[in-house]
Amino acid sequence: MRFANTRAIVLGLGASGAGSANLLLREGARVTVLDSGMPDLAAVAAMRNRGVKVVLGEAALAAKADCDLYVLSPGIDPAAPLAQNLERQGAHWTGELELAFQCCRRPVVAITGTNGKTTTTQLVERMLSAGGLRTVACGNIGRPFSEALRDEAAVDVFAVEVSSFQLETIRTFRPRVAVWLNFTPDHLDRYRDLDEYRAAKLRIFECQAATDHAVVNLRDALPPLTARRLTFSAFVPGADLWGKDDHLYFRDRHVLNLRELRLQGVHNAENVMAALGAAFACGVDLAVAAEAIKAYVPLPHRCELVAELNGVRYINDSKATNLDALAQALESQPNPVVLIAGGKDKGFSYLPLKALATRKVKRAVLIGEISASIEQAWSPAVACTRAKGLGEAVRVAQAAAVPGEVVLFSPGTSSFDMFRDYADRGNQFRQIVQEAAKATR
Numbered sequence: 001m002r003f004a005n006t007r008a009i010v011l012g013l014g015a016s017g018a019g020s021a022n023l024l025l026r027e028g029a030r031v032t033v034l035d036s037g038m039p040d041l042a043a044v045a046a047m048r049n050r051g052v053k054v055v056l057g058e059a060a061l062a063a064k065a066d067c068d069l070y071v072l073s074p075g076i077d078p079a080a081p082l083a084q085n086l087e088r089q090g091a092h093w094t095g096e097l098e099l100a101f102q103c104c105r106r107p108v109v110a111i112t113g114t115n116g117k118t119t120t121t122q123l124v125e126r127m128l129s130a131g132g133l134r135t136v137a138c139g140n141i142g143r144p145f146s147e148a149l150r151d152e153a154a155v156d157v158f159a160v161e162v163s164s165f166q167l168e169t170i171r172t173f174r175p176r177v178a179v180w181l182n183f184t185p186d187h188l189d190r191y192r193d194l195d196e197y198r199a200a201k202l203r204i205f206e207c208q209a210a211t212d213h214a215v216v217n218l219r220d221a222l223p224p225l226t227a228r229r230l231t232f233s234a235f236v237p238g239a240d241l242w243g244k245d246d247h248l249y250f251r252d253r254h255v256l257n258l259r260e261l262r263l264q265g266v267h268n269a270e271n272v273m274a275a276l277g278a279a280f281a282c283g284v285d286l287a288v289a290a291e292a293i294k295a296y297v298p299l300p301h302r303c304e305l306v307a308e309l310n311g312v313r314y315i316n317d318s319k320a321t322n323l324d325a326l327a328q329a330l331e332s333q334p335n336p337v338v339l340i341a342g343g344k345d346k347g348f349s350y351l352p353l354k355a356l357a358t359r360k361v362k363r364a365v366l367i368g369e370i371s372a373s374i375e376q377a378w379s380p381a382v383a384c385t386r387a388k389g390l391g392e393a394v395r396v397a398q399a400a401a402v403p404g405e406v407v408l409f410s411p412g413t414s415s416f417d418m419f420r421d422y423a424d425r426g427n428q429f430r431q432i433v434q435e436a437a438k439a440t441r
Helices: 015-026 041-049 057-061 081-088 096-103 117-130 145-154 194-205 266-281 286-292 323-331 351-360 371-378 390-400 422-439
Strands: 007-011 030-035 053-056 069-072 093-095 108-112 135-139 157-161 177-180 213-217 228-233 241-244 247-250 253-257 304-309 312-316 337-342 361-367 384-386 406-409
Touching: 007 015, 007 081, 015 030, 015 041, 015 069, 015 096, 015 145, 041 053, 053 057, 057 081, 069 096, 093 096, 096 145, 108 117, 108 194, 108 266, 117 135, 117 157, 117 266, 117 286, 135 145, 145 157, 177 194, 177 266, 213 266, 228 266, 241 266, 247 266, 253 266, 253 286, 266 286, 304 422, 312 422, 323 337, 323 351, 337 351, 337 371, 337 390, 351 361, 351 371, 361 371, 361 390, 371 384, 390 406, 390 422
Parallel strands: 007 030, 007 069, 030 053, 069 093, 108 157, 108 177, 135 157, 177 213, 213 228, 228 241, 312 406, 337 361, 337 406, 361 384
Antiparallel strands: 241 247, 247 253, 304 312
């Protein structure tokens, strides 16, 4: 066992922390979990029943750094007091992604980017499975990589969605195929500037060899890479994977008619191209890969039609946690939009979207701690109303929208100031709209 008799401290008892702790137990380590927040009590009891020492609250913040290995969950900022206490005592961090990779004996396809990671990871899983490679999607998609390793004996390839937070703490992580989808402003509440955020994401290529593949967006100016490059773009000519008039091509070969898919929008066309590139790099025939995704249904909270009330369509795009995702959602709507946006203040301005919002948005209903900042950036060109919560925001939007228009819930930022996560706020939006639908019957 790789970590036999290793004394390990894991920070955080969320999904990644629990996955790391369980993996370390299977590998023979003696594990302590520290969590200064309010973890699920059932999860705490489960860990203690497995022999893990769990330290909570103030005691966790004062823990001694007396172990051999320190695992930082990606959701915990290294600048947080829980992490800083151990770092001051000389702790050096290993992330959950790095820990899992050190224990993994299967090749990895890793997918990163500001937007589209989850969709692309699922597409890769479907394409590789159709090509005869037993593939499991994991990582930032929901099931931690460390937890997915339980099934390693039945897996040929792991398709791992990776975030910048996870890449911060890698040392040996080497994906056989690394996919770079796109890069737009985000997470400026965690990083000092865009350069620091970009540098974290670029680490996905850091340990690749010349025999590996890098599937990259031709629009983004990337530094020289060691791996063999495959490029894609729906915008820039000259890519290996490219599109024209709803058709996708690999070099000079027609691969797919996008109208056969349930995925809509240019951004999803690029997600499909990236997944096809990963499939090609893994030796899967592109005709087989293309056929495999024709029945793919997009996940909830991604431009999901929730209901149509009195001729107004209500769309849940809660997964839009940055400006680029919000821009894509607005561009995809041909009719006037009553927009519900806002949430956590992540340190960036909505001013770059003012022209687009002026063109697309009839009224903006704003929520969360960033609502005043959005109003300042867009008003008076865009009529703005601030609401105290999501329920009030939906009522205001419902009153403002007329038949033929769209109420679009696309926050453009994270949800942690008001909700557990984007899925929680999307589910609440859906429930509020469905209750409004019942009231109109």
